[in-house]
Amino acid sequence: MDVEAVIAGVLAGDRRAVARAISLVEDDDPGLEALSAGIYAQTGRAATVGLTGAPGVGKSTLATELVRAEREADRSVAVLAIDPTSPYTGGALLGDRVRMQEHATDPGVFIRSMATRGHLGGMALAAPEAVRVLDAAGYDEVIVETVGVGQAEVDVAAATDTAIVVLAPGMGDAVQMAKAGILEIADIFVVNKSDRDGAGEVVREIRQMLHLGAARAWDPPILQTSALEHDGVAELRASIAEHRSYLQDSDELRAKRRARLLREVEGLAAARFRVRVAAALADDAALADELEARRIDPYRAAAMLTE
Amino acid sequence: MDVEAVIAGVLAGDRRAVARAISLVEDDDPGLEALSAGIYAQTGRAATVGLTGAPGVGKSTLATELVRAEREADRSVAVLAIDPTSPYTGGALLGDRVRMQEHATDPGVFIRSMATRGHLGGMALAAPEAVRVLDAAGYDEVIVETVGVGQAEVDVAAATDTAIVVLAPGMGDAVQMAKAGILEIADIFVVNKSDRDGAGEVVREIRQMLHLGAARAWDPPILQTSALEHDGVAELRASIAEHRSYLQDSDELRAKRRARLLREVEGLAAARFRVRVAAALADDAALADELEARRIDPYRAAAMLTE
Numbered sequence: 063m064d065v066e067a068v069i070a071g072v073l074a075g076d077r078r079a080v081a082r083a084i085s086l087v088e089d090d091d092p093g094l095e096a097l098s099a100g101i102y103a104q105t106g107r108a109a110t111v112g113l114t115g116a117p118g119v120g121k122s123t124l125a126t127e128l129v130r131a132e133r134e135a136d137r138s139v140a141v142l143a144i145d146p147t148s149p150y151t152g153g154a155l156l157g158d159r160v161r162m163q164e165h166a167t168d169p170g171v172f173i174r175s176m177a178t179r180g181h182l183g184g185m186a187l188a189a190p191e192a193v194r195v196l197d198a199a200g201y202d203e204v205i206v207e208t209v210g211v212g213q214a215e216v217d218v219a220a221a222t223d224t225a226i227v228v229l230a231p232g233m234g235d236a237v238q239m240a241k242a243g244i245l246e247i248a249d250i251f252v253v254n255k256s257d258r259d260g261a262g263e264v265v266r267e268i269r270q271m272l273h274l275g276a277a278r279a280w281d282p283p284i285l286q287t288s289a290l291e292h293d294g295v296a297e298l299r300a301s302i303a304e305h306r307s308y309l310q311d312s313d314e315l316r317a318k319r320r321a322r323l324l325r326e327v328e329g330l331a332a333a334r335f336r337v338r339v340a341a342a343l344a345d346d347a348a349l350a351d352e353l354e355a356r357r358i359d360p361y362r363a364a365a366m367l368t369e
Numbered sequence: 370m371d372v373e374a375v376i377a378g379v380l381a382g383d384r385r386a387v388a389r390a391i392s393l394v395e396d397d398d399p400g401l402e403a404l405s406a407g408i409y410a411q412t413g414r415a416a417t418v419g420l421t422g423a424p425g426v427g428k429s430t431l432a433t434e435l436v437r438a439e440r441e442a443d444r445s446v447a448v449l450a451i452d453p454t455s456p457y458t459g460g461a462l463l464g465d466r467v468r469m470q471e472h473a474t475d476p477g478v479f480i481r482s483m484a485t486r487g488h489l490g491g492m493a494l495a496a497p498e499a500v501r502v503l504d505a506a507g508y509d510e511v512i513v514e515t516v517g518v519g520q521a522e523v524d525v526a527a528a529t530d531t532a533i534v535v536l537a538p539g540m541g542d543a544v545q546m547a548k549a550g551i552l553e554i555a556d557i558f559v560v561n562k563s564d565r566d567g568a569g570e571v572v573r574e575i576r577q578m579l580h581l582g583a584a585r586a587w588d589p590p591i592l593q594t595s596a597l598e599h600d601g602v603a604e605l606r607a608s609i610a611e612h613r614s615y616l617q618d619s620d621e622l623r624a625k626r627r628a629r630l631l632r633e634v635e636g637l638a639a640a641r642f643r644v645r646v647a648a649a650l651a652d653d654a655a656l657a658d659e660l661e662a663r664r665i666d667p668y669r670a671a672a673m674l675t676e
Contacts (some may be wrong), residue, residue, distance in 0.1 A: 098667065098668040098669070102663050103664075106663065107662065116424070117423070154385055191668075212475055214521050320661050321659075321662075324647075324660070327667050327671050330640070330670075331670075331671040331674045336642075346378065350630075352625075353627075353634065354666070359409035360497070361403065361406070362406055364638040365402065365638075366633050368641045
């Protein structure tokens with residue numbers, strides 16, 4: 063399938079073309095620029111939701127529940143699970159997706175794990191383009207799920223319209239999560255596995271952290287869910303809709319999207335520049351030798367290469 | 370204190386100068402290039418150790434124990450705790466450091482939390498220069514502790530000579546950790562809180578994950594510690610020393626350091642280029658408008674800005 067066929071297929075909502083397009087993003091394929099140019103005009107309609115939180119809090123189960131709720135409302139939905147590639151884990155990730163199998167044969171649902179180490183700049187730069195592919199393919203809602211809890215994951219979550227931070231009792235307390243910078247990007251907090259001991263304590267900790275921060279125009283609600291028991295999912299869905307109305311009514315949606323578009327362009331330009339610098343360093347063993355011998359320091363070398 | 374005084378102070382091992390130098394790194398101060406140039410020739414002697422793992426596994430307690438062990442062996446040691454800045458957490462971080470107070474008055478110990486959002490490129494780029502400051506100041510060992518578990522944290526850990534991945538029973542299983550890409554960068558695994566139920570299970574899971582990966586010249590040991598009970602710390606210290614001997618004997622230390630130096634320079638050059646792109650975008654509202662109107666796509670805009 064050549065890039066033109068991929069573009070036409072994505073715009074027609076063809077699943078094979080969508081899968082192929084996301085592979086182009088994963089691999090930073092030379093066709094990626096053409097893909098981006100070909101679909102960009104048809105994006106911007108999908109509602110995007112980020113799901114982030116520590117490993118083990120139940121993000122995948124929650125995503126499955128959200129998919130079911132969207133389908134009951136007759137909205138199509140795509141789930142993009144972003145997994146940094148690891149030689150150890152190819153299999154584990156697929157296994158995880160099995161939990162979503164109840165949706166596997168539903169044509170209104172598209173589920174895809176994306177490895178992002180092939181993409182320049184990693185997941186933070188790969189995610190927005192993959193989301194645009196799903197948006198252009200016509201999915202009403204795109205759910206982006208990240209795996210770790212760190213700076214890159216925070217960036218990915220912040221690149222969606224509504225960022226949901228998921229916590230669970232016994233998985234490290236809110237203070238610890240805050241250290242990873244994750245609390246400040248949350249539009250909605252979810253304390254999942256709320257049937258377990260300690261859920262109320264997690265809610266109180268989040269509330270306390272929020273009180274320490276500056277007042278914000280949107281006050282992030284703290285919801286409790288038990289995804290395995292299907293509890294609280296309707297409330298979460300309502301909360302997402304409410305946040306979306308707030309964004310639209312306040313014009314913050316437009317401002318947020320514009321700001322993150324500019325950040326993405328900066329990141330893409332820097333990543334492309336980095337490739338050139340790496341090539342220059344590979345060509346210039348003398349500079350590398352000077353660095354290693356501590357005759358030129360890294361900041362000076364970087365300045366030389368930027369000129 | 371001007372930059373020249375900071376440099377002289379760092380090289381003389383003056384604590385105030387070291388603290389000031391790390392602040393320059395945090396803030397991406399204009400004096401940073403002079404600092405880097407001034408200290409670089411005096412670096413490369415310190416042994417660097419990374420401590421990474423999910424929030425709550427006990428990394429700070431373990432770091433405190435390692436500091437005590439180094440001091441008993443009469444080696445000076447610096448601990449750099451890397452905390453992404455959050456408006457909510459300034460206080461929490463300081464509170465965390467209180468645990469290390471037993472070392473607060475020891476002139477052979479330097480402890481510092483570093484916020485890295487001020488530095489271009491975030492923690493992955495700020496950490497190496499801060500480590501070099503501590504190295505140039507004469508600390509025999511520099512321990513770098515990260516807070517989250519994600520792509521950026523993995524990069525920081527991989528930028529030390531010996532990367533220790535800390536896990537604990539009940540804090541998300543090894544499969545989950547592997548998804549964050551953290552297992553493959555480990556030179557040593559530590560299962561902390563090993564007095565708790567499930568420690569043996571975590572050890573088995575790690576062993577299983579390692580068996581799935583390709584064979585490596587260095588087979589990462591899996592140690593059990595109970596930092597609060599002071600158990601297993603001597604073994605951990607011996608294991609770090611053994612890994613260091615391996616690196617030196619195999620010439621991998623030199624190769625590893627050269628490779629990460631080149632990666633750092635690439636990252637610094639890209640970060641500097643990014644600042645220029647951001648300025649160009651801020652100056653050129655027309656381009657931003659075209660992007661927002663979906664007439665120019667992000668990849669095309671990035672290519673235009675890179676030319």
